[in-house]
Amino acid sequence: xxxxxxERRDRLRERCSATGLDAALITHPxxxxxxxxxxxxxxxxxxxxxxxRALLVTPAAAVLAAAGLWSDADLGGGLTRVGTGPADDPAVxxxxxxxxxxxxxxxxxxxxxxxxxxxxxxxxxxxxxxxGCAVEQLRTVKDEQELSLLRIxxxxxxxxLGELLESIVAGRTERHLAMELERRxxxxxxxxxxxxxRVGTGDHSGRxxxxxxxxxxxxxxxxxxALGACYRGYRVSATRTFVVGLGPADWQAELHRQVFSxxxxxxxxxxxGAGQDAADRAAHRVLDSLGHAFGHPYDTSGAGxxxxxxxxxxxxLQELGKLDNRVPVTVGVGVSLPGRGGVRIEDTLVVRPSExxxxxxxxxxxxxxxxx
Amino acid sequence: xxxxxxERRDRLRERCSATGLDAALITHPxxxxxxxxxxxxxxxxxxxxxxxRALLVTPAAAVLAAAGLWSDADLGGGLTRVGTGPADDPAVxxxxxxxxxxxxxxxxxxxxxxxxxxxxxxxxxxxxxxxGCAVEQLRTVKDEQELSLLRIxxxxxxxxLGELLESIVAGRTERHLAMELERRxxxxxxxxxxxxxRVGTGDHSGRxxxxxxxxxxxxxxxxxxALGACYRGYRVSATRTFVVGLGPADWQAELHRQVFSxxxxxxxxxxxGAGQDAADRAAHRVLDSLGHAFGHPYDTSGAGxxxxxxxxxxxxLQELGKLDNRVPVTVGVGVSLPGRGGVRIEDTLVVRPSExxxxxxxxxxxxxxxxx
Numbered sequence: 137x138x139x140x141x142x143e144r145r146d147r148l149r150e151r152c153s154a155t156g157l158d159a160a161l162i163t164h165p166x167x168x169x170x171x172x173x174x175x176x177x178x179x180x181x182x183x184x185x186x187x188x189r190a191l192l193v194t195p196a197a198a199v200l201a202a203a204g205l206w207s208d209a210d211l212g213g214g215l216t217r218v219g220t221g222p223a224d225d226p227a228v229x230x231x232x233x234x235x236x237x238x239x240x241x242x243x244x245x246x247x248x249x250x251x252x253x254x255x256x257x258x259x260x261x262x263x264x265x266x267x268g269c270a271v272e273q274l275r276t277v278k279d280e281q282e283l284s285l286l287r288i289x290x291x292x293x294x295x296x297l298g299e300l301l302e303s304i305v306a307g308r309t310e311r312h313l314a315m316e317l318e319r320r321x322x323x324x325x326x327x328x329x330x331x332x333x334r335v336g337t338g339d340h341s342g343r344x345x346x347x348x349x350x351x352x353x354x355x356x357x358x359x360x361x362a363l364g365a366c367y368r369g370y371r372v373s374a375t376r377t378f379v380v381g382l383g384p385a386d387w388q389a390e391l392h393r394q395v396f397s398x399x400x401x402x403x404x405x406x407x408x409g410a411g412q413d414a415a416d417r418a419a420h421r422v423l424d425s426l427g428h429a430f431g432h433p434y435d436t437s438g439a440g441x442x443x444x445x446x447x448x449x450x451x452x453l454q455e456l457g458k459l460d461n462r463v464p465v466t467v468g469v470g471v472s473l474p475g476r477g478g479v480r481i482e483d484t485l486v487v488r489p490s491e492x493x494x495x496x497x498x499x500x501x502x503x504x505x506x507x508x
Numbered sequence: 509x510x511x512x513x514x515e516r517r518d519r520l521r522e523r524c525s526a527t528g529l530d531a532a533l534i535t536h537p538x539x540x541x542x543x544x545x546x547x548x549x550x551x552x553x554x555x556x557x558x559x560x561r562a563l564l565v566t567p568a569a570a571v572l573a574a575a576g577l578w579s580d581a582d583l584g585g586g587l588t589r590v591g592t593g594p595a596d597d598p599a600v601x602x603x604x605x606x607x608x609x610x611x612x613x614x615x616x617x618x619x620x621x622x623x624x625x626x627x628x629x630x631x632x633x634x635x636x637x638x639x640g641c642a643v644e645q646l647r648t649v650k651d652e653q654e655l656s657l658l659r660i661x662x663x664x665x666x667x668x669l670g671e672l673l674e675s676i677v678a679g680r681t682e683r684h685l686a687m688e689l690e691r692r693x694x695x696x697x698x699x700x701x702x703x704x705x706r707v708g709t710g711d712h713s714g715r716x717x718x719x720x721x722x723x724x725x726x727x728x729x730x731x732x733x734a735l736g737a738c739y740r741g742y743r744v745s746a747t748r749t750f751v752v753g754l755g756p757a758d759w760q761a762e763l764h765r766q767v768f769s770x771x772x773x774x775x776x777x778x779x780x781g782a783g784q785d786a787a788d789r790a791a792h793r794v795l796d797s798l799g800h801a802f803g804h805p806y807d808t809s810g811a812g813x814x815x816x817x818x819x820x821x822x823x824x825l826q827e828l829g830k831l832d833n834r835v836p837v838t839v840g841v842g843v844s845l846p847g848r849g850g851v852r853i854e855d856t857l858v859v860r861p862s863e864x865x866x867x868x869x870x871x872x873x874x875x876x877x878x879x880x
Contacts, residue, residue, distance in 0.1 A: 175719070188717070203717065222716065222807065223824065249616035249624045249638070266621070315694055322687055344594060345560070345575060347547065435594060452595065 140281075141173045142214060144274065145198050151270050152193070158238035160267050161255065162191040163227050164246040166443040167271035169369055172200055172215060190226040192233060199233065201226035227251060231259035241267030272448040276440055277462045283486060285370035286441070286464055289326070290484060290498030292365035293374050296320040297501045300361065305353045305508050306380055310335040313361070314348035321365045330364030330371035331445055341377060342470050342478025344435050355381035358388060358477040359508065360470075364445065364484075371445050373466050374499035375482035378508045388479075391471060392505040395434075395479040398422040399469040399503070402436065406467065406487050406495040412455035419469050420453070432478075434471040441466055441484055463487045464498065479505075512653075513545045514586060516646065517570050523642050524565070530610035532639050533627065534563040535599050536618040538815035539643040541741055544572055544587060562598040564605060571605065573598035599623060603631035613639030644820040648812055649834045655858060657742035658813070658836055661698070662856060662870030664737035665746050668692040669873045672733065677725045677880050678752055682707040685733070686720035693737045702736030702743035703817055713749060714842050714850025716807050727753035730760060730849040731880065732842075736817065736856075743817050745838050746871035747854035750880045760851075763843060764877040767806075767851040770794040771841040771875070774808065778839065778859050778867040784827035791841050792825070804850075806843040813838055813856055835859045836870065851877075 148171065152160050162168055168191055169175050189202040201218045203226065220229045227247065234240050240259055244266040247255065256264050278286065296317050305313060314333035321329055336346040341358035353359060357380045364373040377395075379388055398419040405418035416436045423434055438451030441464050449457055451465060459465070468482030481503050485495040520543065524532050534540055540563055541547050561574040573590045575598065592601045599619065606612050612631055616638040619627065628636050650658065668689050677685060686705035693701055708718040713730035725731055729752045736745040749767075751760055770791040777790035788808045795806055810823030813836050821829055823837060831837070840854030853875050857867040 222809065244621035244625075245623075247621055249619055249621055251617075252621045253616075319691065437594065 140279065141171060144171050145193050145214075147274055148193055148271060149195060151274065152241060152267075153195075155241070155270075156239065157241040157265065157267070159192060159194040159234055160241045160270070161227060161230055162193065162243060162267075162271060163189075163251075164243050164271070165189075166447065167243070167275070168200075169443055170271065170275050171198075174200070175369060188226065190230050192230040194234075194238075199230060201229050225251060225254060228254045228258045231255040234259045234262055236261050239263040239265060241265055241270070243267050243271075245269060269448060275442055276448050277460050278442060278464060278486075279462075282370060282442060283462065283464070285368050286372055286484070286486070286498055289330070289365040289367040289370050289372045290374075290500070292321050292324045292326045292367060293330075293363055293372055293499060294501045295324045296363065296365070297361065297374070297376060301378075301506060301508065305359060305378075306355055307352055309350050309352050310337055310340065310348040311350060313353070314363075317361065317363050321363070324365075326365035326367050327369070328366050330366045330373060334360075334362040336360045336477070337380070339472075339475050339477040342472035342480045344437060344468075344470055344480065353380055356385070357381075358479065360477075360480050362480070362482065369443050371441055371443070372464075372484040372498055373441060373445050373482060374484060374501065375468055375470070375480045376501060376503065377479040377481060378506050380508050383507050384505055389505065391473075392479045394423065394426060395469050395471055395481055396503060396505075398434070398436075399467065399481045399483075402438070402467045402469060403483060403485060403495060403497075406459060406465065406485060408459060408461045408487060408489050410459050410487075412449050412451050412457045412459060413453050414459070415451050415465075415467050416453050423469075432471050432473055434469060437468045437470075437482070438466050440464065459487045461487060461489055512651065513543060516543050517565050517586075519646050520565055520643060521567060523646065524613060524639075525567075527613070527642075528611060529613040529637065529639065531564060531566040531606055532613045532642070533599060533602055534565065534615060534639075534643060535561075535623075536615050536643070537561075538819070539615070539647070540572075541815055542643065542647050543570075546572070547741055560598065562602050564602040566606075566610075571602060573601050597623060597626060600626045600630045603627040606631045606634055609634065611635040611637060613637055613642070615639050615643075617641060641820060647814055648820050649832050650814060650836060650858075651834075654742060654814060655834065655836070657740050658744055658856070658858070658870055661702070661737040661739040661742050661744045662746075662872070664693050664696045664698045664739060665702075665735055665744055665871060666873045667696045668735065668737070669733065669746070669748060673750075673878060673880065677731060677750075678727055679724055681722050681724050682709055682712065682720040683722060685725070686735075689733065689735050693735070696737075698737035698739055699741070700738050702738045702745060706732075706734040708732045708849070709752070711844075711847050711849045714844035714852045716809060716840075716842055716852065725752055728757070729753075730851065732849075732852050734852070734854065741815050743813055743815070744836075744856040744870055745813060745817050745854060746856060746873065747840055747842070747852045748873060748875065749851040749853060750878050752880050755879050756877055761877060763845075764851045766795065766798060767841050767843055767853055768875060768877075770806070770808075771839065771853045771855075774810070774839045774841060775855060775857060775867060775869075778831060778837065778857060780831060780833045780859060780861050782831050782859075784821050784823050784829045784831060785825050786831070787823050787837075787839050788825045795841075804843050804845055806841065809840045809842075809854070810838050812836065831859045833859060833861055 402415040470480030774787040842852030
């Protein structure tokens with residue numbers, strides 16, 4: 137709660153200065169946590185109840201406002217805390233504190249139109265501009281402590297998956313399996329699940345987005361499990377696909393081989409200095425090279441992880457940036473055939489220099505098509 | 509998934525028509541769920557991953573857009589589904605579908621500035637206005653099925669609390685107790701907790717907002733537990749305060765009596781046609797009448813519950829509206845003394861006519877100051 141958060145706020149000040157902003161008003165929960173070390177009051181599901189906290193960073197000060205009964209108190213390391221009434225918007229309270237003539241950066245991807253209007257009215261004589269995803273971009277490269285937390289989150293997810301492999305799944309509902317995986321992650325020390333666990337069986341398998349429901353697992357099904365642990369706020373994500381019963385049908389084994397190859401190529405494309413489009417291009421090259429043999433629509437996905445799943449940097453064919461050392465990302469490939477289901481495989485890896493062994497895999501459960 | 513959702517969308521159309529809007533673009537997750545019957549993909553924590561779904565309601569149609577691989581398909585009852593690419597904003601996709609010349613209402617309390625800008629650009633030749641909390645207001649009066657779900661959610665929360673009363677709490681951490689309560693609610697059939705369970709012991713007790721942490725429960729502590737179950741999307745909230753050990757100290761018993769009296773007065777002030785300020789006024793009258801005997805800062809809180817905690821109608825001294833029959837609200841009063849902790853008591857009740865027995869209490873666990 138000390139130097140690292142002061143340093144992070146200093147880096148934000150530099151970024152503001154470089155873009156002509158005097159001050160920044162931070163409202164996005166993960167950004168608040170990264171800049172202050174404090175998670176706020178709402179637990180794992182969201183880092184902070186919406187609108188409940190805001191941080192004003194000026195050249196000389198950092199003020200954290202939150203609803204509650206705290207008085208003005210200095211927390212050390214230059215962070216002052218201000219309590220606001222339960223019905224106040226802390227962002228509005230802080231906007232009113234900005235000195236005249238300054239330009240204030242706000243997070244337009246976080247503030248609603250209604251809140252932005254109130255903030256603008258409170259800081260009436262100042263120029264309000266978009267800060268954009270400045271803090272998200274500062275957060276992409278993780279320090280050693282963050283990487284340690286991510287490694288632990290990965291281990292917890294792997295432990296829960298491992299226990300699933302040893303249990304009976306046939307006859308159980310997607311929702312029940314999801315809840316059990318979440319419980320196991322908490323038992324192994326997670327704050328909670330990184331996101332609601334997604335279990336899809338039968339024709340629900342292989343999908344990028346499927347909410348665990350009441351469908352029961354049956355013999356012969358593909359079963360896809362997407363899960364992640366949240367550990368001290370840091371989150372990973374992994375997706376694995378299994379078959380239920382004695383073993384896969386030929387079409388299932390073939391589909392799995394193809395998705396596995398594409399996802400492996402995507403993982404191997406991660407490198408310091410590689411483009412944010414590299415992983416997706418590699419996956420597409422593998423699947424497209426199968427020609428008419430692979431006529432199915434598939435999806436690739438990837439983005440940064442840390443205090444959030446799906447944070448900067450975004451991976452994709454249209455992305456123009458480059459990957460840096462110590463940036464953790466997810467890499468996933470999936471295919472779901474209407475009425476039949478399919479395969480999805482996803483990992484979390486940390487981009488590393490090739491001389492250090494290349495990308496560091498955080499989610500090590502086997503990607504083989506195991507029979508459960 | 510049929511008539512009730514069609515009727516709800518018709519009521520929204522009437523509201524739009526009355527305010528001169530041709531169409532409404534709905535993005536707020538709980539509103540989407542209420543209007544479509546579908547919870548989206550993200551599980552209990554949030555009804556839908558942010559930005560993942562949007563609904564366009566026009567006089568003749570209702571179109572639900574979501575990232576995924578669905579094709580245009582009519583789901584019955586006039587609801588059409590459109591799949592969007594994983595990187596698209598469904599709200600932007602739908603805005604582009606609005607016919608020229610129409611006026612579109614958007615939820616400015618939900619759309620971020622960045623999304624609003626993209627929606628405006630996509631619907632470029634049309635007038636975009638704030639829909640405000642129109643759907644939240646339509647949602648305040650619950651139908652019989654919604655009340656049934658809330659009753660079950662209340663029973664589940666009561667069951668979990670009841671089991672806590674029979675277990676050992678001394679020596680356990682706030683976080684551990686919170687996780688256990690959440691697990692018990694799921695075991696009793698809840699989708700999950702309505703919000704992260706808040707357990708506060710010692711000087712953390714009595715607070716309106718306290719995140720369960722690593723503090724261990726000790727003999728002599730006040731222990732405050734705020735919890736609620738989410739059942740089929742419907743959520744209740746209850747807060748109870750206990751003492752740990754053989755029995756309360758005199759100051760603890762006195763404080764509890766005072767808070768209990770104030771909260772009871774607040775509950776009893778709920779009536780069809782009473783003001784949204786009535787419950788808070790009643791609580792304040794009781795506490796203020798104690799004069800110098802009650803010099804502590806206290807807080808009262810209350811708002812509607814349903815698909816969300818803290819939805820319309822808001823209760824408070826400054827609120828001008830009136831309470832309707834079949835509106836469920838929370839009513840809470842709390843005091844937390846710095847360094848000592850305190851008492852918080854909160855219930856969920858449904859506003860009912862006096863001839864039907866007055867407010868219906870959904871959270872029936874005793875409010876006495878029990879010793880654990």
